[in-house]
Amino acid sequence: MIDTAARTDGQHVSQSGYDLTPIRGExxxxxxxxxxxxxxxxxxxxxxxxxxCGGLLTNKEDGVYTCRLCSLPLFRSVTKFESGTGWPSFYEPxxxxxxxxxxxxxxxxxxxETRCARCDSHLGHVFPDGPRPTGLRYCMNSAALEFDKE
Structure with missing residues (x-):
């Protein structure tokens, strides 16, 4: 996590304190x-x-799902739900x-389509058929995610 108070170099930092400066090129x-x-x-x-077939489909542990490429936190386990679609699904990032x-x-x-905001990697898609409170279903590819257990 980035200390937002210490940022003076023009990098974009999210409300939750993570550096969103694009990762590109080399x-x-x-x-x-x-x-x-x-x-x-x-x-x-x-x-x-x-x-x-995805390795994280049935994961029920507490933690955070991050981008496999750049490790940016994407979803919390408390927002994961069983959608019956065959892919890990979340109602909120x-x-x-x-x-x-x-x-x-x-x-x-x-x-x-959903992509990581930092490295622009494809994650999956979001659909308007999820549960409350958002009504959204972020349908993710397990292969695009890492899981950090709390």
């Missing part, structure tokens, strides 16, 4: 070297993992500034 390439071919396909080529939403008209559908 730094992003260096971070991507640690990804498996499947993780790379999902995160960098906007792929989708097979439903009901860790911080709204940490998840970018982009219109996605691929495959003959109109959807909203």
């Amino acid at each position: 730094e992003r390439d260096r971070l991507a070297e640690k990804l498996t071919p499947e993780e790379r396909h999902i995160m960098l080529d906007h792929g989708t993992e097979t439903p009901f 860790f911080d709204p500034e940490h998840v970018r939403e982009i219109e996605d008209n691929s495959h003959g559908m109109r959807r909203i």
Whole structure:
């Protein structure tokens, strides 16, 4: 976490105190070297993992789900719910500034793609059919996430 009071260099810091300065170029390439071919396909080529196969789908532990590439916190376990879709689903991000939403008209559908706000990696999609209090379902690829147990 970044001390927001100490920031004077123009970097963008989220309300929750995390540096959102974009990671690009050589730094992003260096971070991507640690990804498996499947993780790379999902995160960098906007792929989708097979439903009901992701390693974090059934995780029930308390903690925070972070971006696999840059470690930015994305979702808290308390917002995870069983959607029946085959992908980890959340009703609210860790911080709204940490998840970018982009219109996605691929495959003959109109959807909203979600990307990490810091490294621009593909995470999944968000749909307006989730539970209260938000009514949203952030449908994520397990391969795009890491889990940090509390």
